[in-house]
Amino acid sequence: VGANTDADWPGFRGxxxxxxxxxxxITTDWSASPPVEMWRRSIGPGWSSFAVRGDLLYTQEQRGDDEIVGCYKVSTGEPVWRHRDAVRFWESNGGAGPRATPTLSDGRVYTLGATGLVNALDARDGSVIWSRNAASDTGMKVPDWGFASSPLVIDDLVVIAASGQLVAYDVRTGHPRWFGPPEGGGYSSPHRMMIDGVDQILLLRGRRTTSVAPVDGTVLWEHSWQPAVSIVQPTFAANGDVLIAAGDAMGGMGVRRISVAHGSAGWTVEERWTSRGLKPYFNDFVVHNGLAFGFDGNILACIDLEDGTRKWKGGRYGNGQLVLLADQDLLLVLSEDGELALVGATPDQFREVARFPVLDGKTWNHPVLVRDVLLVRNDHEMVAFRVSLANR
Incomplete structure (x- = not known):
């Protein structure tokens, strides 16, 4: 259900x-075959990750008083183009810069800035196709940590979350096509799912998870949960159930598996279980082979999706991020201190198989692996590494 794109990694989390x-x-013996640095480049602050197509990567950053959408060569790190908007966001916890990740679709790059600017740019040269301000379009004020939703492209719409309110823009003109319910807040991105054959957009917002129809924003179903801060993405559990996480201002509160079904009487949503064995805050988790892997505070943990019980907990990575290499049951973890680690994505025990330093300083950005190129960044530099591929 990805966007209309031939991109290698079209945007936030793939x-x-x-x-x-x-x-x-990939080869896991990093003592014998460590990642090889291709290039390292200074970059402006921001917690954006990467979108990648061919030899071009796209990310967002702050440079002085300008918020930047930047395009760089994957092979060399050389800048190709930069789009500038004369806005600056800063707050004391996360610092300056944009929070969202660009989205590639049909030769365009779509972005949401920290103050609410929505851009549709030509991916080749960065020229502006259209631009909007989601804050003024929705009347939502900039949240404490800045607008953080990465755009979602579905058919002829680009959908963003202005804090807790969804707004869908026409990809051709930028004209707003529909608005979701306005109450609630949050930092999660709109998430497309197919449930019981019905295409829908999920958003974690404030104390509730809301599903709407992509065509017009009609609410299909909602589920309420007391914790008030929504940051991470929902994901499928087994049998089409949905796994959601929530927290408060101090950290993660746990995860919940909900059963969502559509029948003759409409939509039904039931809580299957709630677990504190995994408490992600702003660190997204992954699902693999009936298990969920993610952060319990600053320690990695694994829970069983059958009942939410914890299988293991280990390794201190701070407020890191991770991706799953599904073909080899392997987690690639980027710690808050800028270290890469390889951890087994299996239920038996915590097992770190390799570790390698890649960045200095606070690192909250999601890593990206495209074929044998690993891209990482934080608030002041980005680096590309060549990793050795394993024989099948």
Whole structure:
């Protein structure tokens, strides 16, 4: 259900927004074959990740008083073009810069800035196709940590979350086509799912998870949960159930599995279980082989999706991020201190198989692996590494 794109990594957390890399197996003996640095480049602050197509990567950053959408060469790190908007966002916890990740679709790059600017740019040269301000379009004020939703392209719409309110723009003109319910807040991105054959957009917002129809924003179903801060993405559990997470201003509160079904009487949503064995805050989790892997505070953890019980907990990575290499049951973890680690994505025990330093300083950005190129960044530099691929 990815966007209309031939991109290698079309945006936030990949084609399905689930943080899963398919079709790649890497060498795990980094003492013998460590990642090889291709290039390292200074970059402006921001917590954006990367979108990648061919030899071009796209990310967002702050340079002085300008918010930047930047295009760089994957092979060399050389800048190709930069789009500038004369806005600056800063707050004391996360610092300056944009929070969202660009989205590639049909030769365009779509972005949401920290103050609410929505851009549709030509991916080749950065020229502006259209631009909007989601804050003024929705009347939502800039949240404490800035607008953080990465755009979602569905058919002829680009959908963003202005804090807790969805707004869908026409991809051709930028004209707003529909608005979702306005109450609630949050930092999660809109997430496309197919449930019981019905295409829908999910958003974690404030104390509730809301599903709407992509065509017009009609609310299909909602589920309420007391914790008030929504940051991470929902994901599928087994049998089409949905796994959601929530927290408060101090950290993650746990995860919940809900059963969503559509029948003659309409939509039904039931809580299957709630677990504190995994408490992600702003660190997204992944689902693999009936398990969920993610952060319990600053320690990695694994829970069983059958009942939410914890299988293991281990390794201190701070507020890191991760992706799953599904073909080899392997987590690639980027710690808050800028270290890469390889951890087994299996239920038996916590097992770190390799570790390698890549960045200095606070690192909250999601890593991206495209074939044998690993891209990482934080608030002041980005680096590309060549990793050795494993024989199948």
């Amino acid at each position: 084609p399905e927004r689930d943080g899963i890399v398919h079709g790649v197996r």
